[in-house]
Amino acid sequence: MYFLFDNLYFPPVSEADEEGILAVGGDLSPERLKLAYKNGIFPWFNEGEPILWWAPDPRMVLFLDELIISKSMRNILNRKQFTVTFNTNFKEVISNCQKIQRIGQDGTWISDDIVESYCELNRQGIAKSVEVWQEGELVGGLYGVDLGHVFCGESMFSKVSNASKVAFISLVKHLEEKNYKLLDCQVYNPHLDSLGCREIDREEFMDILKSE
Template sequence: MYYLSPDLFFPPVSEASWDGILAIGGDLSSERLQLAYKSGIFPWFEDGEPIMWWSPNPRMVLFLDELIVSKSMRNILNRNVFKVTFNQNFRDVISNCQNIERDGQNGTWITNDMIEAYCKLHESGIAKSVEVWQDEVLVGGLYGIDLGNIFCGESMFSKVSNASKVAFIALVNQLKLENYKLLDCQVYNPHLESLGCREIERSDFMKILKSK
């Protein structure tokens, strides 16, 4: 495992451990975060722990044409139960992602320092959000990092059934319109798989990330 110095540097992702941990330490400056995502790396740690940087193998991604929208979700979308906006309430979205209760988790990896770091990236146009509204109340959403050809999803939340799915589908449809190559979902979970995401080799992910 690499221990990062104040210098703006990451080791090659091929040096990551079997479970995906690449490095420890450093900071959450905008410059370091941008370098990390452009290098196929992301921070993931809990409050009170040192900053840990990951590049898992395999990598969970969605090729945009492989999105799965169930019949029940199509019905919900057609009924216009929700309103979707983009980049209107980034801080509220990331704060809800921090505070929402999740099955099997006692705490959150979205620390207060991370919120401030990503809000700063949002002000620079790099971190973006999707908001889902019901009766003018924010009930779901997601946020992530926009690399121009790949969107790196970070977290999503839902206060009512299907709100986070609506955010996810809206994001994918927007990325399709703008000819993005894929949506990076980082690590496997069955919910993402149900939406069409799948695991690919890290080396394949890196080729796509580095391609123009």
């Protein structure tokens, strides 16, 4: 495990341990975050603990043409009960992701420092959001880092049933129209699996990431 200091550097992702932890420490400056994502690395840690930098193997991803939309979700989309916008209210989306209560989780990894850093990335046009509205109220959304050919998803929230799924599906359709190669979902969870995401070798992920 590599310990980061003030220098803008990350070791090769192949040096990550079995859990996927590559490095500890450093900061959340926009420069370091941009370097991390361009090299297949992302921060994930509990508030009050040292920053942990991850490059897991395998990697959870979605190839855009493998998206699974259930019949019930198709009905919801066809009814147009939600309105979707792209990157119009990033601060509110990340703030809701920070505050939303999640089953089985005590607190959140999205600290105030994370919010501040990713809002700066948004101002630089790198971090982006998807917003889902119902009757003028923000009821769901997601945010992530846009690398131009790969979108690195970070977190979703939902205040009403299916709002985060609508955000996810809308993002995938948007990326597909723009000829993106991949949606990076980082690590496995059953919800992502149900939407068509799957694990691939880190080496394959890195090949796609580097093929701009």
